[in-house]
Amino acid sequence: LCDLSVEEYTGSMTRIAMVGAGNVGGALARLWIKAGHEVSVAVREGSSSKPIPGASTGLAKDIAAGAEIILLAVPWPAAKEALSSCGNISGKILVDCTNPVLPTLEGLEFGTTTSAAEELQQLAPQARMVKAFNTIGTPLLGNATFGSLQADGYYCGDDGEANSVVAPLIADAGLRPFDAGPLRNARYLEAMAMLWIDLAFRGGRGPTFGFRVLERPAS
Amino acid sequence: LCDLSVEEYTGSMTRIAMVGAGNVGGALARLWIKAGHEVSVAVREGSSSKPIPGASTGLAKDIAAGAEIILLAVPWPAAKEALSSCGNISGKILVDCTNPVLPTLEGLEFGTTTSAAEELQQLAPQARMVKAFNTIGTPLLGNATFGSLQADGYYCGDDGEANSVVAPLIADAGLRPFDAGPLRNARYLEAMAMLWIDLAFRGGRGPTFGFRVLERPAS
Numbered sequence: 017l018c019d020l021s022v023e024e025y026t027g028s029m030t031r032i033a034m035v036g037a038g039n040v041g042g043a044l045a046r047l048w049i050k051a052g053h054e055v056s057v058a059v060r061e062g063s064s065s066k067p068i069p070g071a072s073t074g075l076a077k078d079i080a081a082g083a084e085i086i087l088l089a090v091p092w093p094a095a096k097e098a099l100s101s102c103g104n105i106s107g108k109i110l111v112d113c114t115n116p117v118l119p120t121l122e123g124l125e126f127g128t129t130t131s132a133a134e135e136l137q138q139l140a141p142q143a144r145m146v147k148a149f150n151t152i153g154t155p156l157l158g159n160a161t162f163g164s165l166q167a168d169g170y171y172c173g174d175d176g177e178a179n180s181v182v183a184p185l186i187a188d189a190g191l192r193p194f195d196a197g198p199l200r201n202a203r204y205l206e207a208m209a210m211l212w213i214d215l216a217f218r219g220g221r222g223p224t225f226g227f228r229v230l231e232r233p234a235s
Numbered sequence: 236l237c238d239l240s241v242e243e244y245t246g247s248m249t250r251i252a253m254v255g256a257g258n259v260g261g262a263l264a265r266l267w268i269k270a271g272h273e274v275s276v277a278v279r280e281g282s283s284s285k286p287i288p289g290a291s292t293g294l295a296k297d298i299a300a301g302a303e304i305i306l307l308a309v310p311w312p313a314a315k316e317a318l319s320s321c322g323n324i325s326g327k328i329l330v331d332c333t334n335p336v337l338p339t340l341e342g343l344e345f346g347t348t349t350s351a352a353e354e355l356q357q358l359a360p361q362a363r364m365v366k367a368f369n370t371i372g373t374p375l376l377g378n379a380t381f382g383s384l385q386a387d388g389y390y391c392g393d394d395g396e397a398n399s400v401v402a403p404l405i406a407d408a409g410l411r412p413f414d415a416g417p418l419r420n421a422r423y424l425e426a427m428a429m430l431w432i433d434l435a436f437r438g439g440r441g442p443t444f445g446f447r448v449l450e451r452p453a454s
Contacts, residue, residue, distance in 0.1 A: 123419070127347035127426070162449040165384075196430065197438045200342075204433070207346070207426030211415060214423070219416045225450035230381040232443055 029053055030185065033083035035076050035098050037068060039154040040113055041089035044189055045071050047158045051188040056083065058101070077103035085181065089113040089149070092125065092132060099136055106142035109178045111185075112202075113149040115209045121217060124210050133172075133202035144178035146171055147202040148186060151209045153216060153223035158190045160226055167226025168194040170208070172201040194229060248272055249404065252302035254295050254317050256287060258373040259332055260308035263408055264290050266377045270407040275302065277320070296322035304400065308332040308368070311344065311351060318355055325361030328397045330404075331421070332368040334428045340436060343429050352391075352421035363397035365390055366421040367405060370428045372435060372442035377409040379445050386445025387413040389427070391420040413448060 030053045034041045037057045045055045049070040056072045056079035059065050067073050080086050080102040088110060090098045095114045114132045116125040126135075133147040148171035152160065160167040169191030173179050183193035196205055208227065216223045249272045253260045256276045264274045268289040277295035278284045286292050299305050299321040307329060309317045314333045333351045335344040345354075352366040367390035371379065379386040388410030392398050402412035415424055427446065435442045 123422070124347050128343050128345060160449075162451060165449060167449050197433055201430055201433055203342070204426045204430035207423045208430070211420055211423035211427070214416055214420055221450075225448050228447050228449050229444050230379075230384060230386050230447050231440075231445075232381060 255309035
């Protein structure tokens with residue numbers, strides 16, 4: 017991982033540490049490598065887990081230290097421990113993809129007055145939190161254009177500069193970046209995700225749909 | 236109102252009692268009258284409130300008794316009393332358009348484990364509840380086509396037959412009827428509505444946008 021720390025920052029290339037490289041994290045890692053970003057994937061100590069082609073691997077705290085952006089894409093029950101494993105991430109951009117879905121998929125563990133993003137922000141108050149990639153199915157990452165329209169990649173956060181770094185990464189994943197407001201709106205994005213999950217998996221629609229805002233230009 | 240009770244049911248014409256004829260209810264009343272439905276509007280005893288052209292008026296309990304469908308479109312703080320004013324609506328279809336938004340617009344009064352629709356269903360357990368028209372702005376009712384695509388009119392409910400009566404009314408309001416699953420999913424539709432409200436009014440986007448699900452045909 018030493019090469020991460022000496023890598024020159026070259027324009028639009030971003031160093032991204034993936035904490036969680038399952039369905040969502042793995043798909044994003046591949047798309048971002050293809051788009052020219054430098055991607056590292058967290059593995060456990062002594063792990064020989066299958067690497068993603070083009071991605072380096074390392075302990076979460078090491079790859080987080082070398083990255084500009086940390087993407088948290090683990091199941092919610094593992095999120096707090098995974099975040100903790102990153103060590104001190106003050107000043108880094110943290111992209112939270114989690115949804116606090118009950119193991120039964122029957123609903124959310126909490127919401128309305130808080131959100132996964134806000135709970136995680138409390139554990140890492142100096143991280144620059146952006147909620148993103150939680151309202152779209154993995155099969156649509158890199159493949160979300162329907163006719164001439166892309167599905168939306170909703171994001172929200174209170175740090176405008178962090179938002180502006182994450183938005184192009186959403187575009188690199190084939191989605192239309194859509195600013196959904198302050199971090200507290202993660203409450204509603206996580207609820208939209210729960211609706212998506214219910215329709216896809218309990219309702220039998222399957223995971224190949226996404227939301228988009230339709231809007232006419234202001235007159 | 237006597238003519239309501241002797242009116243023959245003629246195919247797709249539906250008798251609809253509007254409880255609440257403000258922005259949402261008023262717009263829907265006009266669209267449904269135009270579409271050939273028979274619309275009545277609840278007024279208070281002794282009220283001389285401005286009628287909607289083509290709509291009859293009456294006390295909530297009287298128009299509810301003569302209707303197949305009761306549409307509840309009042310602000311959430313007035314919803315329980317308005318529902319109560321309808322009297323016994325066992326067996327009737329109740330369309331709930333409410334969102335439990337805080338007076339400050341800063342969030343929802345409750346959610347995640349319940350919803351306005353579920354709370355109201357408890358007060359009228361024999362009503363055939365359908366959640367609808369809560370995730371779209373009034374300016375889009377009758378005017379929600381963007382290019383070749385309509386915004387979605389999400390609805391959910393546990394009574395399939397009631398859903399199938401309400402879906403064409405959603406189409407008559409210029410939206411694409413979209414089945415969002417069981418009534419419990421009102422929890423998520425109400426959260427989507429809160430996101431819509433935040434973006435429209437706090438975020439400065441204005442009320443002329445709507446959500447749509449993009450999907451490719453099953454392969």
